[in-house]
Amino acid sequence: MKTSRRDFIRQSAHLAAMAALGAALPAGAAGGVPLPDGLHWQKAPCRFCGTGCGVMVGVKGGRVVAVQGDPDCGVNKGLLCVKGYYAGAILYGKDRLTHPMIRKDGKHVKATWEEAIELIADNVMKDSDRFSIYGSGQWTVPEGYINLKFIKAGLSNNHLDPNARLCMASAVVGFITTFGVDEPSGCYEDLDECDTVITWGNNWAEMHPVLFSRFMDRKRSLPKYQQSEITYIDMGTRKTRSSSAANYYLEFVPQTDLAIANCICYQLIENDTYDKEFVAQHTRFKANDGADLTIEEFKGFLDDYTPEKVAELSGISVGHLKMLGEIFGDPKRKVLSLWCMGVNQHTRGTWMNNLIYNVHLLAGKIAKPGSTPFSLTGQPSACGTAREVGTLAHALPGGRVVKNEEHRKDCEDLWNAVPGCINPKPGFHTVRMFEGLAAGELTSMWVQVTNPAHSMPHLHKNLANAEDRFLVVSDVYPTATTRLAKVVLPSALWVEKNGIFGNSERRTQQWFKAVDPPGEARDDLWQVLAVAHRMYKKGFKGLRDRDGNFLLAIRDENGKEIEAWKWEVFKDFNVDRVLFEEYRKLTFKKHKDVAPYDVLVEHHGLRWPVVQDDQGVWRETTRRFVEHEDPYVEEGKGIQFYGAKAGDDRAILWARPYEAPPEVPDKDYPLWLCTGRVLEHWHTGTMTQRVKELHNAMPRAYVEFHPIDAREMGIQDGDKIRIQSRRGSIVLPAWVRGRGLPQRGMIFVPFFDETKLINEVTLDAYCPMSKEPDYKKCAVRVEKLA
Amino acid sequence: MRYLALIPLLCAGAVTFCVTTSLVDAKSTQDITPSAQANTADSDTIATAERAARATHRAFYTAPPIVPHDLYPASASNCLVCHSKKGTYFGKISPRTPHPQLTNCTQCHLPSKPAFVYVEADLVETSWKGLETPTAAPRANRVIPPTMPHRKFMREDCQSCHSYQSPYTSMRTPHPQRMNCAQCHVPAADTEFTIEKARKLPVR
Structure with a gap:
């Protein structure tokens, strides 16, 4: 078997590590067949929620074979939940996407990366102002950062929003x-x-x-x-x-x-x-x-x-x-x-x-x-990527906003981008973006690391016409969204790539790639670089910097540009490190100083602001705004809310009144509908439903009733129930004493099941300030089917 | 007062409900004594069969076991009826939890089938292949005590699995009178991970 350069480095480094630690020779030198040889453990944050547990990934023969809690990680101290323990199995579902596909005559046909990149580049160039990127709080930090730089500086377009809009x-x-x-x-x-x-x-x-x-x-x-x-x-x-x-x-x-x-x-x-x-x-x-x-x-x-x-x-x-x-x-x-x-x-x-x-x-x-x-945050990097990098329609990295001239200039200068290239007008937020796509105000969209055709509220309205637009979807499994896509790109997942996540408590965690992605699947980060470079080569002006060079160029330590848009080059070079170090320079302004990449490598995550002390040690901040813990609090202040816009270090108490919800149960639709998650499944279930143990424990969605309501309506466990709202309807089996117990007059449905899309029913009314939809309450009626 | 008489009956009912589907039958394993184990060929066969049985409720070696019986309603107090002490309930052996301080049992231990019987699981097609149970714990030479092939974390109570009443005969200690396990059995080098090991792995 041919040993690639990377394998060779990995093996020699592993041996060196073992020798350095004085570890015994691989067990089995004497007696019995002991621990499987070649097994090694690598640190990573868990792939799923915003808790950000540290895990140790067991790798053997180029495959993930086990996952255990990381006892040294301050988040979980060795404990995990079912999703964490089975995180390794999400890589190995039989229907992993392994090659790009382009829809021709209504069918997805296998294509080469070359064809796919060319097609995307052409389409984005044709109408770059009406192009949008819809991403996720599951983007790694460098992925979010490159997308932001590409669309906001490269295309002077702010139509970038993450699914964190629906969440945080x-x-x-x-x-x-x-x-x-x-x-x-x-x-x-x-x-x-x-x-x-x-x-x-x-x-x-x-x-x-x-x-x-x-x-x-x-x-x-x-x-x-x-x-x-x-x-x-x-x-x-x-x-x-x-x-x-x-x-x-x-x-x-x-x-x-x-x-x-x-x-x-x-x-x-x-x-x-x-x-x-x-x-x-x-x-x-x-x-x-x-x-x-x-x-x-x-x-x-x-x-x-x-x-x-x-x-x-x-x-x-x-x-x-x-x-x-x-x-x-x-x-x-x-x-x-x-x-x-x-x-x-x-x-x-x-x-x-x-x-x-x-x-x-x-x-x-x-x-x-x-x-x-x-x-608490829902997604593994809702804080690290969506909020800190700022992959939102109005934001720029490090707490900056597009409206602020100084903030725009900071970014343009660091990126050596043409002055004025960042548009001061915020782009479309999530719900508006999908409305725009349906109405034709946007002609193309690139969806990465998320599944909006399952998770958006009021699907019938928000995903209308999506199939007719130029929709590019990067994902790891076929989803409700890939079905609508013009181009489907296979992505690398979790430990198949390098990455950095940021959790709920400001902790930034780094991991190295542990195994190769299957087939032709490639990093989302590379996909963006490849499309951007193709557009640059075709003469798209926005992707030139002040000196006419490629705006998203990746340079090695000597300042020499590397051809990162070529997969062979990309996969053997740590692009994450370069991008993270560049992004890090933008985190100081609002005192969100993240640690240098090489420091993160040696820790189980560090909570920002991370500042170097007099002895040269990088110190994390346990509690922000507190003297002696947060280095940015002035001496003698005790507690200082230094972010205050008025500059007076005071937090604001707002007089916010009660306001009735937009839709309340009435005569025609007499019940509240609440939606949510279950322990076993992550969001739309595309990953966790491919794990046998998780699927067996919680295979399909159901509808929960309060037992008294159920009795009054003559509903029993297993009855088929049609749930109808003003927007749509679905049929689900009833579970009267289920996982939870909704209050009288309320039903509950989990949203993970792709065969039962409860978001056909939900309301897309949203908070006028944050633009976040309310998935927790709308009015429905139920009907027992024979 | 007459309702009081129902209480023991209800308790017994609950226990029966929990254990009737248990995979391990106490009778079949209790016959095996150290003298039976003297025959290596037999004990190898038994060990192989038992490893295979254990693997059916673990996605990979070191994963928290899947609950082999019905699990409804799931709450810590229900689980601890049988699992707080090791014992035999209605002919089935119930292992004692090695981490009684953790009470959110279903956070890590999944049921093997849906609690809600009206939905059915589909076949999940996957090429996942978990870490296999080692056939023997590593040791430096034949005469010294074997090391622990798994980490101690959450398994500090060796007696939970290795006691003389363990349902798996191949996992029983041959010297149950010795209580200070860690005196002779140290963790194997590869089972504990440190950041030093993790960081020495190459960058891409």
Whole structure:
């Protein structure tokens, strides 16, 4: 067998590593047939959620054969969940895409990379202003960065948005409006320090199970008398596995979370239990329209939210609302608030994020060990790529925005791009982008690392005509979206390529390629480089820099350009390192300093800002805005919200009122529909449904009912139920006492199943500030089929 | 008062429900004693058969085992009815969990079939081939105690799997009276990973 250069380097380095460690010779030198030879372990972050667990990938004979938790990673300390343990098997589904395909006469026909690249380049050049890129929070950092540079500088076009718009946009706008800068102060260590956890519409036992276990295991490991001092309160609209572990499960009417948060604030001021010193030093008040308020005026706004009034609206008892008020009012309590999609996928998602900060700011429970609001992310690099790199319609890397001239200039200078090439007008956000594609305002789209024909709300409207546009889809398996594509490109997945992810707690994690992608599958990063270079060669002016060279050129350490657009060159050169080092220079402005690539290689992830100390050691920041932890806090300040736009280091408490949801159950459509995920499956199931064990445990979607509703409607387990909304309908089997227990008058459907697209039914109303759709509530009726 | 009488009955019912489908039959394995193991050819056959049986509920060696019986409703207190102590329930051996401090059992242990019986699993076509169970633990020479072929993390309680009542005879310790396992058995070099090993792998 021929040994390639890479294999040779790998083998010699591995042997050298073993020799250096004084490891015994490969076992089996004497006695028995022992451990399989050639097995080695490589570090990587898990492929799935935003928790960002460290895993060790076992590789043998060029294939992934095992995955274990990384005991040295501060996120998970060796523990994983089912998706993590089976992450290796996602690479080996029989229907992996292994060669490019082009649709001819309605059929996907095998094509060469050369044909595909040529076709894409021609089409993008033809109408580059009406081209768009729809990506993902599962892009690695360098992938997101190259896409941003390609479309925003190269094509002077801002139609770039990630699926994180459907997931984290409300959290981002919440952070920006309250603190002036994105991403949380807290970290996962807060789970080890808090004495009260409050989850706001978040089923973390299934969606962030490793964090859930980190908290629950800590609680159960304590002596009994101490366990009772640790309280877990779950607020939600559906009783879940998390609720079963909670001390209190507080069920509220959908959308009334807005009023509940205001009610807690009302009590803090009314009972005079708010943290006066903290509020005076670190906060100010603003009305919904942006006008400044005094605390008395803010109190006036809150008068509508007495426990009695809110109890009537929300369905939570006055006693429980008062308990929440007392918990936040107790200066000794260390309260950790956690939330994810329940708050973010909300037609007032931004307000809801602001309101949780209001509660914590008033109580002075923020940026303290164990006492902080912490926004969990859904995707492995929603923070690292979508938010920090800024692959959003309005953003540029490192917290910059296209509207700001100085920000545009920073990027143009670093990239040696032609001055003025970045368009100051924000592009289309996700829902607008698909509306644009349907209406013909956009003629072409390149979809990478996501599956919008399954995950967009109100599919019938948003994916109309997509098949007639020039749709390019890079993916690893056939999906609902590849079926609509003109060109399908096979991609490398997870450890088949180098990568960098950034998780919920600002931790940046790097990994090396461990195995080769199958067939002709290639990195998304290479695909973009190849198309961009083809356009440059064909004379597309935007892709020339100030000196007429290729704008996306990859240069080695001596400054010599390498031909990275050729796969043979690309696959033996670490392009990630070059791009990450370039991107790193853009992270200092807003104090989001990521560590150098070579430093990340030696760590199990580091939380930014990462700054070198006097001894030359790179120090991560556990808690942001806190003196002695965050190097950007000035001496003597204690806590400093240095992101504040007004420059006064104060966080803003916004007077955000309750607002009714856009669609509520009525006579014709009498039930709420809530959608979500299950433990076993990741998003649209394209990867996890190819794992035998995960599929066997949770093969298909179902609809959950409250048992009393089911009895009244005469519905039993297994009955076929048609769910009908104003937008569409699907048929699903009923599961009355299912994984969770929705409240009376609500049904729940998981969205992972590609044979049962619940998004035919969902509403695409979105938060007007973050543009994030609400997948959690719309009105439906059900009908039992014979 | 008369309802109280129902409680033991209900408990027994729950236990039966859990264990009736267990793959391991206590009777068949309890006959095997150390004297039977003296015959190497026999014990090799048994070991091979047992490795194959164990592999049916693990996607790869070191993966958390899949639950071989019905699992509904799944909650820690239900699992711990049988798995907090090792024992024999209605003729089936139930291993004790080596990590009782972790209580979100289904986070790692999947059921082998859907809890919701009205949906059926399709055949998943995959070329996945997991790490195989080693046939013997590595040792430097024939006379010294074998090393541990897996890492200790979450398996600190050796007795969970290697006790004299283990359902797999080939995994039983031949010297159950010795309790300080780590005195003689150290982890094999390749089972524990360190960042030093990981980072020395080449860049592309």
